[in-house]
Amino acid sequence: MSGEPQSERFIWNRKHLLGLRELSREELFHIFDTAEGFKEISRRSIKKAPPLRGKVVVNLFFEDSTRTRNSFSLAASRLSADVMEFTAKTSSVSKGETLRDTARNLEAMGIDIVVIRHSAGGAPHLLSRCIDACVINAGDGYHEHPTQGLLDIFTIRELRGDMTGLKVAIVGDIAHSRVARSNIWGLHTLGAQVFLVGPPTLMPSEVGKLPVTVCHDFDAIIGQMDVMNMLRVQFERIGSTVFPSVREYTRLFGLTMNRMKRAKKDVIVMHPGPINRGLELESEVADGPNSTILRQVANGLAVRMAVLFLVNQAAAQK
Amino acid sequence: MQVLLDEQEIGRLIHKLAVSITASVGESGDLALVGIRSRGDILAQRLQRILQEKGYGRIDRGTLDITLYRDDLNSMGHQQPKLQSTEIDFSVDDRMIVLVDDVLNTGRSTRAAMEALIALGRPRCIRLAVLIDRGERELPIRADYVGKVMEVPPDRRVQVYLKERDGRDEVGLG
Numbered sequence: 001m002s003g004e005p006q007s008e009r010f011i012w013n014r015k016h017l018l019g020l021r022e023l024s025r026e027e028l029f030h031i032f033d034t035a036e037g038f039k040e041i042s043r044r045s046i047k048k049a050p051p052l053r054g055k056v057v058v059n060l061f062f063e064d065s066t067r068t069r070n071s072f073s074l075a076a077s078r079l080s081a082d083v084m085e086f087t088a089k090t091s092s093v094s095k096g097e098t099l100r101d102t103a104r105n106l107e108a109m110g111i112d113i114v115v116i117r118h119s120a121g122g123a124p125h126l127l128s129r130c131i132d133a134c135v136i137n138a139g140d141g142y143h144e145h146p147t148q149g150l151l152d153i154f155t156i157r158e159l160r161g162d163m164t165g166l167k168v169a170i171v172g173d174i175a176h177s178r179v180a181r182s183n184i185w186g187l188h189t190l191g192a193q194v195f196l197v198g199p200p201t202l203m204p205s206e207v208g209k210l211p212v213t214v215c216h217d218f219d220a221i222i223g224q225m226d227v228m229n230m231l232r233v234q235f236e237r238i239g240s241t242v243f244p245s246v247r248e249y250t251r252l253f254g255l256t257m258n259r260m261k262r263a264k265k266d267v268i269v270m271h272p273g274p275i276n277r278g279l280e281l282e283s284e285v286a287d288g289p290n291s292t293i294l295r296q297v298a299n300g301l302a303v304r305m306a307v308l309f310l311v312n313q314a315a316a317q318k
Numbered sequence: 319m320q321v322l323l324d325e326q327e328i329g330r331l332i333h334k335l336a337v338s339i340t341a342s343v344g345e346s347g348d349l350a351l352v353g354i355r356s357r358g359d360i361l362a363q364r365l366q367r368i369l370q371e372k373g374y375g376r377i378d379r380g381t382l383d384i385t386l387y388r389d390d391l392n393s394m395g396h397q398q399p400k401l402q403s404t405e406i407d408f409s410v411d412d413r414m415i416v417l418v419d420d421v422l423n424t425g426r427s428t429r430a431a432m433e434a435l436i437a438l439g440r441p442r443c444i445r446l447a448v449l450i451d452r453g454e455r456e457l458p459i460r461a462d463y464v465g466k467v468m469e470v471p472p473d474r475r476v477q478v479y480l481k482e483r484d485g486r487d488e489v490g491l492g
Binding site for chain 2: 009010011012030033034036037038039040044045046048049050051079306309312313316317
């Protein structure tokens with residue numbers, strides 16, 4: 001095969017994707033470039049390519065998920081891998097034991113890549129230390145959700161190119177959001193300016209250590225923002241002390257058509273889904289010209305194909 | 319690196335390829351050129367220009383990335399191919415496709431390219447044009463249009479440099 005000087009090339013050598021915090025600029029760009037190459041497959045009539053032929057990908061989900069799980073399954077299928085669905089609940093056995101035992105069982109079946117979602121932050125890290133297979137974090141506790149962060153940033157980059165100095169607001173329940181954390185680290189590495197917007201009760205306790213600007217008044221900064229990522233209101237927290245009422249939340253932090261009048265004309269409106277229409281996002285905004293929600297879903301598939309492809313490449317190298 | 323061919327010779331070989339392509343496909347009008355990344359695509363561009371100057375009319379051209387179809391993806395050690403886009407914005411169904419590559423060696427790139435192409439549709443036929451055929455085939459594949467056949471010791475590498483990508487036109491022996 002004709003080649004070129006290998007020294008010019010970036011080598012991807014992570015066989016696990018655990019978070020965006022540890023990724024360099026070059027690594028993020030490499031994932032995005034690879035994802036770009038995968039977008040074309042979704043436009044074909046036969047949406048399949050063979051690079052993971054004969055490999056086994058396990059979806060190991062200890063928490064409910066529909067879209068992330070489906071997106072990973074479809075991504076793995078499009079790369080010709082065999083996909084095994086493994087649904088487990090953490091309720092019965094203590095978490096550490098279950099995870100280790102499950103991991104050993106899976107290893108015995110000869111698997112290659114584990115996609116894990118777990119309610120405990122750090123579970124994917126633990127798993128990566130006890131098995132040989134590649135581990136991809138599909139959300140761990142309030143810690144990280146790296147592929148969601150990647151697809152959000154990939155979508156921004158696709159629309160805006162250079163991220164330097166771009167102002168990105170992440171709005172809502174930051175404290176309980178792994179999506180927010182992955183976005184913060186990735187955006188920060190690429191030189192964007194991150195604003196966290198929400199009530200003080202929904203800010204993480206370690207917010208002072210994050211590379212962000214905190215703001216409790218959405219209207220005060222909305223006019224400067226290039227991107228607004230509206231997090232989902234988590235109903236299970238409504239009515240608690242941190243979250244007095246839905247109406248108050250929408251009045252202060254919901255993105256309504258009225259509030260959009262104060263935003264830049266070309267502002268990008270994002271949402272990780274599923275949307276609570278009329279709560280954090282008014283329907284007309286969600287379906288409006290600034291919304292990238294469906295683009296995010298399509299990009300999610302390409303990004304997950306890229307991640308599966310790259311961790312397998314790194315494993316083949318070792 | 320020993321220089322085997324210079325700019326002038328490369329230009330002459332590309333013209334020769336263009337002439338042999340037109341001689342064999344005639345004016346059928348369904349010809350499309352598909353270049354294999356990362357230098358076959360540049361050669362395809364130049365061939366397209368020459369054929370159009372010769373009055374061949376409109377010729378579709380696309381670029382194929384064969385990374386996903388390589389048979390050595392899981393055994394490449396530290397040589398990691400980077401996936402790039404395949405850009406073919408026309409239907410390949412029932413077309414006469416000429417695949418364009420810089421060097422034909424083992425034939426494995428060509429096999430991967432055929433698989434990648436067939437994943438997009440069913441061409442009427444696929445032909446192969448290469449600037450250099452250096453032999454050492456590992457698969458039953460041959461080129462239909464060859465710029466130059468070169469006999470090279472098996473441990474040496476034929477490297478093609480093209481202006482659009484490398485700043486100069488040259489074929490070297492590494």
